[in-house]
């Protein structure tokens with residue numbers, strides 16, 4: 001048997017493209033934003049998407065692929081960063097979007113408890129000014145990417161012991177690479193599958209249903225499509241529900257460009 005020596009991003013694009021040739025293929029790409037389409041920046045406002053990534057996304061849409069961005073950021077921020085008019089963008093882990101008026105409701109008692117979490121986090125962060133507290137539709141995110149490792153450990157210990165004093169009924173705490181997020185379980189990226197009408201229609205494996213992401217919040221999506229699609233972890237190896245991995249946002253760019261190239265080559269051959 002011949003070994004495929006192409007780089008992982010190109011191989012992965014080849015798999016997705018082959019799957020997309022079947023008549024009932026999903027041809028759907030679900031892309032996380034920070035750490036996937038855009039490299040992680042010291043401050044979220046400094047994150048940027050490389051222009052070739054945008055070009056590839058536009059080309060894929062023209063070739064019939066459905067592409068959506070699913071971010072943990074508030075939707076308006078994600079839309080501004082993505083910068084592609086008409087591209088469906090979900091914010092707050094799927095609670096907002098794909099359009100501006102789409103906002104899933106969170107129970108009032110849960111919202112009140114999130115208010116308590118926000119107050120406590122803002123109070124604690126006075127000792128850690130580099131920590132960024134963000135209130136979103138169904139969560140409070142405490143971003144600590146700007147802290148040095150020792151300070152991050154101290155901050156996370158303080159936060160954990162303080163959160164333990166609050167009533168967190170109906171909420172869950174998610175510890176990611178650069179963020180601790182207290183969220184309503186409704187704020188899960190997996191909900192976009194129903195919104196887009198991708199599931200539960202699919203029952204057979206289809207590697208043209210691809211979800212790419214780098215963080216704990218992307219695992220909800222990887223798990224939801226396990227068996228019917230292809231979850232792709234972006235970044236270093238770790239325990240994951242994803243079945244494939246790309247090393248970095250740059251590799252994601254090469255994957256998108258290669259997939260767009262396969263589509264245009266096929267179009268030219270017709």
Ligand SMILES: [Mg+2]
Nearest residue numbers: 032034035215
């Ligand atoms: Mg991410």
